[in-house]
Amino acid sequence: MREWLQDPATRSRLRGSLLAGGIGDALGAKTEFDSIDRIREIAGPAGITDLIPAYGGIGRITDDTQMTLFTLEGLVRAHAGARREQGTFATADTAVPVEQSLQLAYQRWLHTQGIAWERARGPQETSPEPDGWLVTNRELFSRRAPGLTCFGELEAYGRTGVRAGVDKPVNNSKGCGGVMRAAPVALWSDDLAEVFRLGAESAALTHGHPSGYLSSGAFAVIVHELLLGKPLLDAVATARVELEKYQGHEEQSVALDQALALAREGAPTPEKLETLGQGNIGETALSMSVYVALTTTDANSALLASVNHSGDSDSTGSVCGNLVGAMYGEEALRTDWLEKLELAEVIGRLADDALAEFGPDAPGDDRWYARYPAY
Known part of the structure; x- marks a missing residue:
């Protein structure tokens, strides 16, 4: 039984992780x-110090947060489907692999990006029509510079129905599109080897280079440990x-x-941060985010530091946000940012639903299974 998921501190950390990921995404969008020189021209000599307009509004998220939400929905649906079919849940024995549930969740995301469901769903x-609650939120139906890979x-x-994986790489990409969406995998299991494996497999659906998927496995384990209240270095x-x-x-x-x-070497600066990379590939998106989280003392300063550099600022903001939100909890986040964050209510509701599904007293009524149908 996973009683720790019922701890109010866990709820704060999970909601904080997802919400801070969204805020970091929006800060860097x-x-x-x-x-960094251009950022200072746009935002002032101190760089980004607050949310600035992007995609026609303040607090707008990008594909990073959109795909993170669909990752979590896919996990909830896989877990709920296995419970309904078997009565008890066993990771290795699900009727449909969780990887397939994640694949279909990402196909639903693809549909929100303007691809007809007949083309997106796979043969x-x-x-x-795509089912479940998440895809009914029309704010998700907006392209926010999705990664080409x-x-x-x-x-x-959608054309072939062939699912890729670690043992069947789809390409040689190590882009950050896998790690940026992997934080929710932390909830999947208390077996850290399984969390790492699924984190890697979730990314390998689209990214075939080891640095594209192993970064996601490592990230999922780090977030899992932070949700338990462990120190970041540990x-x-x-x-x-x-x-x-x-x-x-x-x-x-x-x-x-x-x-x-x-x-x-002490507090972060844009110049120091850029020595680690641009954050556009898996290993640097994770390493830059870890560096910022280690060298700041609160979630909000970490979020700002994570987007002030000459690189993939929304992705490092998202990944670092997932880390520091899990470290400090929802209550540590600036309320004015939360109030402006696009889809904040959806993010919070999905986090609460995930805690219910993965906790010891998961719902079993028809309304729940209509909200999260199997796979």
Whole structure:
């Protein structure tokens, strides 16, 4: 039984992780890949200090948060479906693999990006419309500069129905599109090897290079440990143990070592942060986010530091937000940012539903299974 999921502190950490991820995403949305000099021209000499307009409004999220929500929905549906079919849940024996549930969740996201459901769903899916509660939220139906790799590989699945994986790589991409959406995998299990495995497999659906999927496995383990209240350094060390079990881990291992070494030099600056990379590939998105989380003392300053650099600012904002939100909890986040964050109510509701589904007293009524139908 997973009683820790009923702890109010866990609820605060999970909601904080998802909400802070959205805030970081929104803080960096306007200036993705702008130079730090350009950011200072746009936002002032101190760089980004508050939410600025992007995608026609304040607090607008990007594909990073959209896909994170669909990751969590896919996990909830896989878990609920297994419970309904078997009476008790066993990760290894689900009738439909959780990876397939995640694949279909991402196909629903693809549909929100303007792809007709008949093209997005894949040849094995015959439903005339996408189902479940999440896809009914019309604010999700907006393109926010989706990554070309994610978009292209999900379109390919829509044509072929062939699911990729760690043992069947779809390409050689190590882009950050896998790690940016992987935080919810932390909830899947208390077996850290399984959390890492599924984190990696969730990313391998679209990214076939080890640094594209092992970063996601490590990230999921780190978030899992933070949700339990573990210190970040301990969480990173735990993730490293799992990471080093996999072939091709060296780039991510080195990137994390560089982040830890840089953190010993004190408070973050854009210039220091940029020595770790641009955050557009899996290993640097994670290492840059870990560095910022280690060298700040509160969630809000971490969120700002994570987006003030000449790189993939919305992705590092999202990943770092997932980390510091889990570290400090929802109550630590600026209320004015929460009030302006797009889909904040949906994010919070989905987090609460996930805690209910993965907790010891999961709902079993027809309304719940209509909200989260199997797979």
